[in-house]
Amino acid sequence: QVQLVQSGAEVKKPGASVKVSCKASGYTFTGYYMHWVRQAPGQGLEWMGWINPNSGGTKYAQKFQGRVTMTRDTSISTAYMELSRLRSDDTAVYYCARAPRGLGGDSYWYFDLWGRGTLVTVSS
Amino acid sequence: QSALTQPASVSGSPGQSITISCTGTSTDVGGYDYVSWYQQHPGKAPKLMIYDVSYRPSGVSNRFSGSKSGNTASLTISGLQAEDEADYYCSSYTSSSINVVFGGGTKLTVL
Numbered sequence: 001q002v003q004l005v006q007s008g009a010e011v012k013k014p015g016a017s018v019k020v021s022c023k024a025s026g027y028t029f030t031g032y033y034m035h036w037v038r039q040a041p042g043q044g045l046e047w048m049g050w051i052n053p054n055s056g057g058t059k060y061a062q063k064f065q066g067r068v069t070m071t072r073d074t075s076i077s078t079a080y081m082e083l084s085r086l087r088s089d090d091t092a093v094y095y096c097a098r099a100p101r102g103l104g105g106d107s108y109w110y111f112d113l114w115g116r117g118t119l120v121t122v123s124s
Numbered sequence: 125q126s127a128l129t130q131p132a133s134v135s136g137s138p139g140q141s142i143t144i145s146c147t148g149t150s151t152d153v154g155g156y157d158y159v160s161w162y163q164q165h166p167g168k169a170p171k172l173m174i175y176d177v178s179y180r181p182s183g184v185s186n187r188f189s190g191s192k193s194g195n196t197a198s199l200t201i202s203g204l205q206a207e208d209e210a211d212y213y214c215s216s217y218t219s220s221s222i223n224v225v226f227g228g229g230t231k232l233t234v235l
Contacts, residue, residue: 109217110160110175
């Protein structure tokens with residue numbers, strides 16, 4: 001079954017870090033890019049960045065530069081997103097989302113498979 | 125403030141057609157054919173409905189269609205059904221540093 005299974009909900013204090021995992025199954029993990037998108041309560045979607053599981057290359061949205069790190073472990077087909085120096089406005093559901101990889105190796109710009117999301121709550 | 129502009133809400137009766145607009149600039153919607161649309165029911169993950177402006181993924185009803193003119197993309201849903209009631213988000217590649225931008229979302233109500 002083609003799916004992305006994310007780790008469970010987290011509660012963190014301001015200033016702490018959180019690491020969310022996203023385990024892929026049913027397809028070739030290194031054949032697709034993995035993007036991360038978040039959604040604050042009652043708000044819209046916000047793109048955070050991508051990782052190329054094949055090369056480990058990453059691209060982050062400027063807003064998160066310096067605070068976000070995306071990694072992967074190809075041996076277990078899992079992508080990770082770590083966000084540091086958490087603030088209350090980082091409270092959101094964090095989604096991993098798969099994007100096809102083009103023949104040239106670049107990411108396509110749509111997300112055809114999503115995880116169910118991981119709620120991260122930042123509160124003192 | 126979202127980079128792409130969508131109406132906050134639209135509504136229609138069963139069987140009718142509705143169109144949701146998504147307005148950007150020449151650096152995103154107008155500059156590339158990389159607009160996609162997502163449907164999101166409450167408490168669920170988004171679902172891809174349209175990609176690359178007008179392509180439908182396998183399994184998505186042909187009642188959903190996409191188009192683009194200039195800096196504005198559109199999602200049209202024909203033959204509205206109760207199950208179409210959801211939030212809809214557009215997205216586009218952008219040549220700015222952030223790569224991907226989303227619209228603020230449109231709540232579709234089926235009357």
